[in-house]
Amino acid sequence: MKPSLVLKMGQQLTMTPQLQQAIKLLQLSTLDLQQEIQEALEANPMLERQEDGDDFDNSDPLADGDELASAPAQEITFQDAPANAELPDENQWSEQIPSELPVDTAWEDIYQTSASSLPSNDDDEWDFTARTSAGESLQSHLLWQLNLAPMSDKDRLIAMTLIDAISNDGYLEETLEELLESFDPELDIELDEIEAVLHRIQQFEPAGIGARDLRECLLLQLRQLPANTPWLKETQRLVSDYLDLLGSRDYSQIMRRMKLREEELKPAIDLIQRLNPRPGSQIESSEPEYVVPDVIVRKDSGRWLVELNQEAMPRLRVNPQYAGMVKRADSSSDNTFMRNQLQEARWFIKSLQSRNETLMKVASQIVEHQRGFLEYGEEAMKPLVLHDIAEAVGMHESTISRVTTQKFMHTPRGIFELKYFFSSHVSTAEGGECSSTAIRAIIKKLVAAENAKKPLSDSKIAGLLEAQGIQVARRTVAKYRESLGIAPSSERKRLM
Known part of the structure; x- marks a missing residue:
């Protein structure tokens, strides 16, 4: 059997680098995303952070249509200096700064610095160890x-x-x-x-x-x-x-x-x-770990509003000065490098916008499904699975899974991971469904109100749930009780 060359034609699905980048940004948490953005800013000279108060044209002379879209600008009000304020001239500055400082003096003794502006140790409210100790x-x-x-x-x-x-x-x-x-x-x-x-x-x-x-x-x-x-x-x-x-x-x-x-x-x-x-x-x-919410939910005039956390989402733009240096017909190595960097910057910004839009769609649908939880608490939580949100927003379940992983929502009831709102269901006597999260809340409420001398057993809790129309087996009650960190009835017995 001798070696030979065979030519075959076929079709297969491949992911472009742009799609791979979009998927990568989609599944990053807020803290990881901020680190990724910082690395992109350091590696790509075309990208820069748009600070509050910046007022310039974001237009890109080489952009094709809506390839580059900037985040909405915030209106910032500047305070003018007082009319009678006078700035010292150059001679006044030279008179104020001596050529040499006196012997045995420190810089803080002559000039006000950030270190010397700290509160003194005599201040009872100042706790140095609370702010600097690890x-x-x-x-x-x-x-x-x-x-x-x-x-x-x-x-x-x-x-x-x-x-x-x-x-x-x-x-x-x-x-x-x-x-x-x-x-x-x-x-x-x-x-x-x-x-x-x-x-x-x-x-x-x-x-x-x-x-x-x-x-x-x-x-x-x-x-x-x-x-x-x-x-x-x-x-x-x-x-x-x-x-x-x-x-x-x-x-x-x-x-x-x-x-x-x-x-x-x-x-x-x-x-x-x-x-x-x-x-x-x-x-x-x-060290304490902090959670930065990606989405903020608040109630305004009887309506629940969903918005992105602007403090956690830095606004990026293409540097218009560098973008203006790119020439269309120039094929030199420098111009080619700048064109590639410009294209990468556009795709990075576009991937960030796609991530924010997908996050908003998913969060809005979660709030729509779990409005009862926001109004009344855990006992009003409805059953919800990834397939329900995927159908509502027209995306695949894997995409919903990436969006809801390590993403957090700030609500009037606290900060929750988006996956917290997803739970399985249990059938009720009326033919409906009850969320497992709601069942856990009911079990926690029943245990909190039980007689300490005669705590409720798992079988008794299952009977009380059945009286409310929730059909739950004893072993399921035991599983939910253990997930809540509640000890068995034999260990919850107390003296009155």
Whole structure:
């Protein structure tokens, strides 16, 4: 069999670079889109950001029809300077600025700068650490306290090893025997020394740090409370001896063994509930994450209005000066480069406009379908799937999925991801449909109003939903309850 050349003709679908760019921008979140725009501004000299107050012609001498469309300009009012204001002339400036500054002086002592204009430290409202400090890890917080504690070099080495073995929740993850094996035998470290240093660390802040289990964590926090705290001894005994019974909500057994009445056991349990089972979580190690809404929904004169968040959507334009340098008949390398950059800038702006238009169409249809949620809350949420929005706007479901991913809507009820408004449905007794989000809201409401002594079981909740015409199985109720972070009925039992 010898090699040969075969010519075939066929048709296939391919995506142009412009379409690929439009799809890429469509699925980006607001923060990622801003970064993408910044990279485009740095790479393409034809693109520039249009700031508020700019007044110039956006027309492109080489644009073909409506290939380049600019964002609507905002009307900005400028304040004129006072009529009697006088600007110093050149001689006045030279008299005000000396050639040399006096010895042992700083620039801020002579001239007002942004740093010297900050509020003084005496101002109670000025908190420097709140504005400049970064997130602190638990280990760095414990090491800072370790540096303030007087210790020998040997104990300090043990303490640093113990701190490294503490988890983010504040618990010691390794046993003392395992830590002892990790040390060099030449140091001649004994198990009692490690335990003594651990007791020192357990006195650090936050209270309960360095515990080996939940019982020890709660006892450490109770020991740091004032001695005159009401019901402190009973609470310590309850945690030390009957924590397992407390976890299983066996209050009758606890009262019988501790010889306490219900009104005496309740304050002890309340004191335990005020403790922190995860003391390490008090030290925030991560920076806060902010959500920038893409769409803003508001009610005006009885109508719900949908608009893009202009603060998150920068306006771009083609630089008219550079665009005017492009010559039609010139085929030089410089002119070809500028023409290519001009075409890329047009397509980038067009892709941004297409993204905004698609986002507005989808958001408007979501608001139209979920008007009941905006008016009355989660219980009025209607079932909605991607196919419904795709049919309404005449797009494919994959496009709707890209639009609703990592896009957020600001409503009077809060900020929600667009995917939040999509949910499956459950049949009702009347033949209608009820959204799973609405069912979750009803379950949350029923649990909040239940009797703490006799919490509602999943079967009971399913019966109450069926009484309202919503046919939900017990296992479905359990799934919705777990998604809401609600414990089973056996763990929700409380003393009144």
